[in-house]
Amino acid sequence: MSFRLRPNVLRMRPYVPGRPIDEVKRELGLADVVKLASNENPLGPSPLAQQAVADAARNMHLYPDASAHELRHGLARHLGVEPNMLAFGNGSDELIHLLGLVFLGQPQDNVVVGDPSFVRYDAAAQLSDVRLTKVAVDEHWRLNLDAMAEACDAHTRLVFVANPNNPTGTLVDHATVTRLLDRMPPGAALVLDEAYREYAADVPGYPDGLSLIAEGRPVVVMRTFSKAYGLAGLRLGYLVAAPELIDALERAREPFNVNSLAQVAALAALQDHDHLQRSKDVNKEGLARISAAAAGLGLEVLPSYANFACVKVGDAKAVYEALLRQGVIVRPGTGVGMPEFIRVSIGTPAEVSRFLEALPIALGSVTSSS
Numbered sequence: 001m002s003f004r005l006r007p008n009v010l011r012m013r014p015y016v017p018g019r020p021i022d023e024v025k026r027e028l029g030l031a032d033v034v035k036l037a038s039n040e041n042p043l044g045p046s047p048l049a050q051q052a053v054a055d056a057a058r059n060m061h062l063y064p065d066a067s068a069h070e071l072r073h074g075l076a077r078h079l080g081v082e083p084n085m086l087a088f089g090n091g092s093d094e095l096i097h098l099l100g101l102v103f104l105g106q107p108q109d110n111v112v113v114g115d116p117s118f119v120r121y122d123a124a125a126q127l128s129d130v131r132l133t134k135v136a137v138d139e140h141w142r143l144n145l146d147a148m149a150e151a152c153d154a155h156t157r158l159v160f161v162a163n164p165n166n167p168t169g170t171l172v173d174h175a176t177v178t179r180l181l182d183r184m185p186p187g188a189a190l191v192l193d194e195a196y197r198e199y200a201a202d203v204p205g206y207p208d209g210l211s212l213i214a215e216g217r218p219v220v221v222m223r224t225f226s227k228a229y230g231l232a233g234l235r236l237g238y239l240v241a242a243p244e245l246i247d248a249l250e251r252a253r254e255p256f257n258v259n260s261l262a263q264v265a266a267l268a269a270l271q272d273h274d275h276l277q278r279s280k281d282v283n284k285e286g287l288a289r290i291s292a293a294a295a296g297l298g299l300e301v302l303p304s305y306a307n308f309a310c311v312k313v314g315d316a317k318a319v320y321e322a323l324l325r326q327g328v329i330v331r332p333g334t335g336v337g338m339p340e341f342i343r344v345s346i347g348t349p350a351e352v353s354r355f356l357e358a359l360p361i362a363l364g365s366v367t368s369s370s
Helices: 020-029 045-057 069-079 091-103 122-129 145-151 174-182 209-214 242-254 260-270 275-297 316-325 347-368
Strands: 086-090 111-116 130-138 156-162 188-192 219-225 239-240 308-312 341-344
Touching: 045 260, 069 086, 069 174, 069 260, 086 091, 086 242, 091 122, 091 174, 091 188, 091 239, 111 122, 111 145, 122 130, 122 156, 122 209, 130 145, 130 308, 145 156, 145 174, 156 174, 174 209, 209 219, 209 239, 260 275, 260 316, 275 308, 275 347, 316 341, 316 347
Parallel strands: 111 130, 111 156, 156 188, 188 219
Antiparallel strands: 086 239, 219 239, 308 341
């Protein structure tokens, strides 16, 4: 049987997630495996979120609140915005997809992204079969917003800026963001993807996306409960923007796109300030340990403001495989144009120790076999 499928879809590369622990155990016959590949919270979800999910589980036979009323109003109070400035998605991935649906439609439309950056931005352009302009990072692996401004033209509709950037962990400051905004064409939106904001918000000069929206700037702020809040398995992202854009997104989204358990878990997680602070503290300590140990091995580590470290190891694919054989899952940078780097999520202190013990062994095995 032969189907007439869209060529632009067939040209897309499927997303490759971090490998699951059970899969690696089965494949390599290992009993003990740690996953430091997907930037998850090593402390897990807040106990308050866990209890909220347990309490709500008895109602799983009912459809969720399609408007996410309680979460919408609770999050609006938390952020200091109006409820009609919020949209929710099945993770930030769905929100990126929805932005493509409401902004893109003409072949000449242009989407500007950094390179490397989060690969799902590319998919929004590719699914809509519009132009995708990729702009290389600067010599310090930071998104080059001045060059991204140069890449904008009259047909630019979306500019994606992950801040901190994934996979590099680097940051751009408020002044650089406003300079980009000043040069963007009318009708285009700057999407500030703040998935890792909780780890970077205290850094001097970190852009205040919500204040830019309040000023009437064409800014969309995108955040998630998957990282610092530890709810990756429930899939919940949110977006803050002007009400007219939220209205368009609400028209385009699927009904019941955020499940009941995700809604109650997120609302509870917002209340657990102690768990969030512990998560940030564990991350800060682990990042410092990895940076110091890598430096001791003579390895470069990119300055990171997220919950992962990019370590320059030479042959990233070979080092990744050598770590995998020891039961440590990381991400090689080969698929994102960083063939000399591995990206290591910050785990618990014990998981970080496991990585630091495995790394010199992996480096040695790669050197001896080359």
